Amino acid sequence: MTDLLEPRAIGQALVRRDGEQKVRGTATYAYETPVENPAFCHPVQATIARGRVTAMDTAAAEALDGVLAVLTPFNAERLASTDDAEYAVLQSPEVAFRGQLIGVVVAETSELAREVADGITVAYAEQPHDSELRTDRPDLYAPEQVNAGHPTDTSEGDVEAAMRSAEVTVDHTYETQMLHNNPIEPHATTALWEPGADVPLTLWDSTQGVHPDRAAVSEVFGLDEQQVRVVCPYVGGGFGSKGNPHANVMLVAMAARALPGRPVKLALTRQQMFFLAGYRTPTIQRLQLAADRRGRLQAIAIDVVEQTSKVKEFAEQTGVPTRMMYASPNRRSTHRLAALDVPIPSWMRAPGECPGMFGPEVALDELAEELGMDPVQLRIVNEPDVDPDTGKPWSSRHLVECLREGAQRFGWSDRGPGRRREGDWFVGYGVASSVYPTMRQATSTANVRFERGRYVAEIGAADLGTGAWTVLPQIAADALGVDVADVEVRIGDTRYPTASVAGGSSGTNTWGSAVSVAAREFRDKFGTDPHDGDEASGDVDQAAMDEDHAAYAFGAQFAEVRVHADTGELRVPRLTGVFACGRIINPRTARSQLIGGMTMGMSMALHENSVFDPRIGQVANHDLAEYHISVNADVQQIEAHWLDEHDPYVNVMGSKGIGEIGITGTAAAVVNAVHHATGVRVRSLPVTLDKMVPGLP
């Protein structure tokens, strides 16, 4: 049990502290960092999916006026560490996927760099590539573990026996599509290498964590961490794709080291981001559900097939939420990977939970239909008393309350039997649950200092648009017992104490805990009447940590879908989400996170789709004109509500993390509503009108 902070600033819908700068356009992003006389980079990418670069004709390029450097696998510096193969940039002429970095041109202008890079002729020894994900591949393998350290497989009881003996079963295969994070700010860096300086390498980089970024870069270049500074006050979105640095960061650092004293800039183009910045693997999920006539699950099983890259393994933990969502005596989850000649998948908003709450939540809808049961009620009867995965009690779990309140707010009782027509449109309602684990990272430190009558808290945290600039002062103010106006927080620079990545919805939980400890230390040392310059620091590991409970945020999402009777066009006029995610630090930024997640979930349901062309080994629709993200005209009424949840086990703020839960379950709610509207069951995302047309009258 933790004594929660007395909420005074916490809970206030304060405006974003960085809002005015962003609206005015004066907030400085990585690429815009004002530096003297910058040079500009443009990458050269492989145009084969597998093989070897045998020659690159760079002589003409290097001779051009304005070209400052051309780096290739044949002349680039040897890196100190290539343990992480993604970072082994220009270390070998081998090509492991189409779009891989095989060079960079540094020039006086970005236009010249691009022209020269595009004009370099490359000779290859091409080999056949293999980039098609299928479930019948003989080379599927079980990784040692899946993302976030979860076991690859779990099993309890006998699913097959339960499937044979149960009164009602569902056994279907569901597919989620390849998705790209596509933050609006591209992956961008300004880099400066000053060999004689105390801190020779400075990176102004768009990242979800300046300290993790620094750790990766210093290892790759064999530098002490103190020799590298990473600065990142603002991020134009990341969605996980800036959680780890990608190869572009190593490339721009190499370019900077080739031009000592001269700042260099690199921003990936939108097209390049489809090769180099990570993506969400497509998943193929076989779901088996067995139930009695009253809907109580006798078995639940998920068997996942998904892809990774031959260069580096990333195993999305898609089967993990099925392990803990619902009660059932017989349970199984497995993950199998195909290692392909493709770019490296990585984190994208709610890795694991996002695709992993699609198959099961649609399968439950199919089970409800088989049973003739309300899908809300089906979820309620399968509510587990304790975490089915670990046997631990819940720190708090209010899924049933979310379902009930959501149903009431949405008007679920008007649902009716389905295939209701209003004018030219079929109308349907669907529901799905949401979940996201409540995490706190092991390492983060904050300083609190009294400076000219104000309290200054420093921590190298990142604000990717989530609101860290605004909510950390609220936490610090309540931890110190002062007005929020008397608190200044400084983030986004490795000069401040070490902070964990803004990932796993853990930022506020982790940094807020460190800030609270620092505030407590400060008060213990200096009392309530400190002197100028008094300073204390605190580590997150000094904060109370509960290991005895399973901690998750839960939610329920309800969707109204309309399907045009002539054309199959799909619209989502209403999405209602109700979440139980601990104490809300700032309702304004929280609502933005939740409706942003729901919007992204709707976009996944209806629009986003990286169409991978296995013949050439690349995403065919690799720009934002052809990779569709929901636009304003698609977004009508999206509401996010939350319960007033009090959880004494998670942290001193009582907060659970809200950045990712909004995207989980949304696609299932939409697909379930599509079925209710039309009778057409779509098991493969996205739901597009061509999948509707054959089922229309």
Add this chain to the structure above:
Amino acid sequence: MKPFSYARPGDVAEAVREVAAEPNAVFLAGGTNLVDHLKLGVATPDLVVDVRTLTSQEVTDLPDGGLRLGAASTNSEVAADRRVRERYPVLAQALLAGATGQLRNAATTGGNPLQRTRCVYFQDVTTPCNKREPGSGCSAVGGYTRYHAVLGVDAALPDPDAPGTCIATHPSDMAVALAALDAQVQVLGPSGARTLPFTDLHRLPGDDPATDTTLGHGELITAIDLPPLPAGTRSAYRKVRDRASYAFALVSVAAVVTDDGVRLALGGVAHTPWRATRAEELLRGRALTDDVVRAAMDAELAAAQPQPGIDGGNGFKIPLVHRTVVATLRQLTTEAQA
């Protein structure tokens, strides 16, 4: 991007002379498509001649009761023009269904019909494309064909290595409406002015997929004329796309219904805005019941060739455009009765 020279001549005649004199020269108007292509390396001109301010920006009445759209009038201006909205709703609707407000403010009457295909392989210089690099082959065949043609192509899977193979579609919404309206194109070229029917402006790939239109090098569209329509004419544009806004058509239908019959043009299905002349013939003089329209569209689409490919291919377009025509004509008929 390849460096190029930029010229801003004083009048259209000079602009035409400058482009005609340089084999690798292009006109620039709104730039909404060309500038992207310059950046991507899809277009690599040596000379760009800016005509944005050289032609008329006005919409003017013609003596025969029609309207003349100056080539420099923007898509936004034309869509907002009261005469266009009242007399040619199919055109106003088509314009407003295209792109975004910002793009419509920049895109012009002369430039819009000359935009190039959105085929993802055409836009990616690292893949073979007969339209971009004649003779290199067609990557779209058997590839990502969702936005590709089903009409005006010979086979379901044409030979990707043949130099004439191209299954691209024309992406313009405006052009589909202009095809249905029997618009006339005013052109100025090195050998003088001429007028051509809008339906003759675009061409099927034939053995030269690199050439989208019948305009000669140096020919510039100076205006597009809308002929008068008989009283009681009704028209509509229906666009079906993958999201509610800012997406190219999967299929679209421009329909103009007069007492004499129906004029129908289809978008998203062919290398040109596709005038459905076979269906028009079968509909002439007939009451436009669903059954009659269905039979006409069956005939129109008899030669359609679904293109298989990754992500399911594009066979869905055939029933989709069929249904969309039926629905659009039903809507126009119902409105007329109301």
